[in-house]
Amino acid sequence: MLKLSAPYRAGFAGSPGDLRDKAVLARFNGDAPAIPAGAPPLPRWRFWGAIGLWLCLIAGGGALAYLVGERAGIRSLQQGTLHRLDIYATSLRSELSRYEYLPQVVSLSPDVLDLLRKPHDSSLQLDANVYLETVNAHAQASAIYVMNENGLTLAASNWNQPGSFVDMNFSYRPYFQDALRGVPGRFYGIGTVSREPGYYFSFGIPDGLRQLGVATVKVNLDKLDAAWSHSADRVLAIDGNGVVFLSSDPGWKFRALRPLSSETLQQLAQTRQYTEAGALTPIDMREHQPLSGGAGTVVQLRAGEAPQRAGATPFGPDYLLDSRPVDGTDWKLIMLSDMKPVHALARTSALATMFALVFLTLLVMYFQQRRRIVHQRLAAREALQGAYDELEHKVELRTEALSEANQHLQTEIAERKRAEEILKNTLEDLVQTGKMAVLGQMSAGITHELNQPLAALRTLSANAVVYLERGQSDQVDLNLRTICDLTDRMGQITAQLKKFARRSAVELQSVPLADVIADSLFLLGQRIRQERIELEQAVEPRLFARCEGNRLEQVLVNLLVNAFDATAAAGASPRRVRIVARRTVEGVAVEVHDNGTGIAPEVMPRLFEPFFTTKEQGLGLGLGLAISAGIVRDFGGLLRAGDSELGGAAFIVTLRNGHRGAQGMQSTQGTQATQGALHG
Incomplete structure (x- = not known):
């Protein structure tokens, strides 16, 4: 709760600052003599005259600062330009001296x-x-x-x-x-x-x-041209006649800095010095002095000789021209340096000066204005005390409301946690129910799988009794061994069913995909053989996914059962289902393709909704895909659907990549045994 401190409240009574403010206010109210009563008011023309004089002072200071900044910028630019010209001249002279001898x-x-x-x-x-x-x-x-x-x-x-x-x-x-x-x-x-x-x-x-x-x-000397062209400088070399023969700008090569006389042109024609270069047209530039005086030679290039800004004059931006002779020749090296940094420095100097003058003026006006604000502070303090009292009352009311809201929020949080716990348990039960539903659908095939070895056991045991009475011990031994093999086969079937049916928590580990696919196909083996489904597999070796094997097996069984049902509904002949397991950019992917009825566009948005199904009434609850999508999300993966190249639907499970370990090797061995039992 907001409270006013006692010293702060006491300060309203008679602090020294308060007394000073009251004294100033008394002067404003006329209690102290400030201006003689008979003083005439300031004429309006003097006021505007003072404003005009102030603006002229600021403009004059900015102009002077611009001239000083421009001269300093040109001197700084010339120092760097002459140094670079020495480097270019040295490199040119060095290149020539290599061949003089x-x-x-x-x-x-x-x-x-x-x-x-x-x-x-x-x-x-x-x-x-x-x-x-x-x-x-x-x-x-x-x-x-x-x-x-x-x-x-x-x-x-x-x-x-x-x-x-x-x-x-x-x-x-x-x-x-x-x-x-x-x-x-x-x-x-x-x-x-x-x-x-x-x-x-x-x-x-x-x-x-x-x-x-x-x-x-x-x-x-073209390699010098190539080296100069990569430089930010505009460099050119001219001969004694003023003809450019080396330049960082290819468009200036074999052009003149100024119009050539008829005698010079006649001499060049006799020596055929630039016969193949054309008319030696001059570079269109003009010289002018900078605003700061004779601090350097500034030239402007006509549009087309240099980049031109929109709305500019026919001549482009300013360039500072510096030159130096090349020792041992009648050549000169010329460098054109862009004056933009100089103008920027001059503008910065002018703006800084103008801002400084404006700041000083505003500072004076601030102190004048502060005198007018003092009397408002006294009235504001009295109003502030009343506002603080009202604020304390509002804070008390608001605090009570916040306490009630906080208590209500805590109750809602507890209820939501309970709801989440109930939802989690419900989802676990729903996953287990889905398993039981799949097992119920496969019950006929499983019964057939067990009836065959049971019938064989009955026949073999009866034959063994007969052989035993006849004393044919070899036949008895053979029948007993066959009975043991059939018993192992039945044990594998029941073990696989127990493994699939058990309730398991989500404990992510590295699982070999080949094992999970083989176990899923083992559970559906009877239906595959009975309905004569052509099953294709394209499983890359040594693929491991980050998941829980039993739950991923449930997902694959759901997808395979849906694929079998889709091919039956479509009346496809032959009925084809393809399983693909491969590596992807996201990790690993398991795909189930079929040549069934496919997925209609209007069905696709609702495909993974709970209790939504396209099957006939009594053939499905619409929970298989919803449960499968939830299981894959728990793994940190994604289940999506699309069209298959076989003509039907394709369901793709994308999972994170796992790593092969000892547990994966043991599981692979177990799967090989399971596959042997399936194909046996």
């Missing part, structure tokens, strides 16, 4: 020198081709070839391949002209024969004071 090594080869001195000797040409092919295989370059002083290729590493450079003239290439003058040649271009881009290293082959020819190595 190779033309000079080729120029020292005796095979190459002999060929240049005797260019029409076919054997020397073959030796030079094989040598260049071997060197290229180890160096893993695109091609290595040797030209005479007129630019005609005499030998090449691809001499025996389609598109061979042999007999091709490359005197128009700058790398040939540089090497012929005694200067190592360096050139990037698209091959006029192979149509593949590459970087060319050339070196003159001297013979005294004149040049015999030029040794050239072509290197494919």
Whole structure:
């Protein structure tokens, strides 16, 4: 029960805080001089002017914070970009330096020198081709070839391949002209024969004071493109004319950063550097300065050059452009870094500043508002005391009601436990009744099973008396042994019936399915033979289920009896029943198929309801499937029905998988004996 403490009640009388609140309230009520009586009210235009000034202050602070944040973001982005550019430049330079020495090594080869001195000797040409092919295989370059002083290729590493450079003239290439003058040649271009881009290293082959020819190595740099394409950076390499020849974006390759002059285009046409690349269209971009001033070069790409957001301008998002030269070449490496993080940082700075200003303003307004709330607290305390008194009374009434409800609930719980116990006992009796009903249905077959050996016993015993009087001891011994065998057979039949009929609790253990199936068929053996039912079995070996064997046997007997009745009702000829036991994803499954009448769609939803049956009156109570479904649920399994491939119905029992143990091995041996008695 909720009670107010004595100190809390006393606090309403005259605590220091209460006195302060009363003093403030007196000021609000006019008991203390706060504002001179003759002070004029604040004009409305001053109020809105103050609001406008406050908004301008917040907007100005946000704009200043945006500029500062943008400049700091650009500096941070540039530091990371320049570091990555150094890494890309180092990797590019490292890739080129691997092949710089190779033309000079080729120029020292005796095979190459002999060929240049005797260019029409076919054997020397073959030796030079094989040598260049071997060197290229180890160096893993695109091609290595040797030209005479007129630019005609005499030998090449691809001499025996389609598109061979042999007999091709490359005197128009700058790398040939540089090497012929005694200067190592360096050139990037698209091959006029192979149509593949590459970087060319050339070196003159001297013979005294004149040049015999030029040794050239072509290197494919596409693997750098492949490495760059997996990077999040937009990286490109341009030559001295501003033409992109390496790029992380394949669409930018062999395009210009700016429109090329007619002189440059004429020079490129003479050297055929990019003849196969097309028109060298420029990349459509524009430069502009960021809002924070000259902190870097920012470019925008027109739509189609970069991903564009919906509703954006014809130019896409901003990119920060940074570049650095590649040592030993006239190339430049350029990286475009997305400015989204910079803009996000600037917006965050602006929003944080604006929120801080708004917070300070709200803090001032809070203290102003608090003065107005003080007088309400005094009135609220008096109302609170009355509310607590009323609440105590309601709590007392509610507690009494809860006590009565709790007592009533305890009584209902006890009654429900008793009902559950009665239901459990009833279900146990119902299961046992189901067994007895099955035994009653099989009584005629069981009587026939026992009458045959009894009649044989009567005949054999009478014959034994006659043989004994005649002194034919051998015949007497044979008859007595046969009587013993028949007695054992009758004992097996009665033992199986006692086992099936006994009351058993649900104690889950690992049970071999082959044993349970064999015991079920043993009980129904007389009916199977008498009604000439074709029984098919497909039982996988070493199948164990987590269940109670006697109750699972009852389920299978119920399903088999229903299958026999269904085939008889359908008038099927022959009457076929199939038993399948197999492993499944859920565990193990036992299926009973028949070629009987099947299950109608309107019957399927009510199939497992107690006392629901499709048999004629007096032939069934409708409890077999309901009891079987309950037994399988106790095992933690599932019994379901469906259509069979034989044309009738199929009932599938799904159980958890068990493990083979000593008990299972002993049971298997017992089942083998039972099966022998059944087929005997």
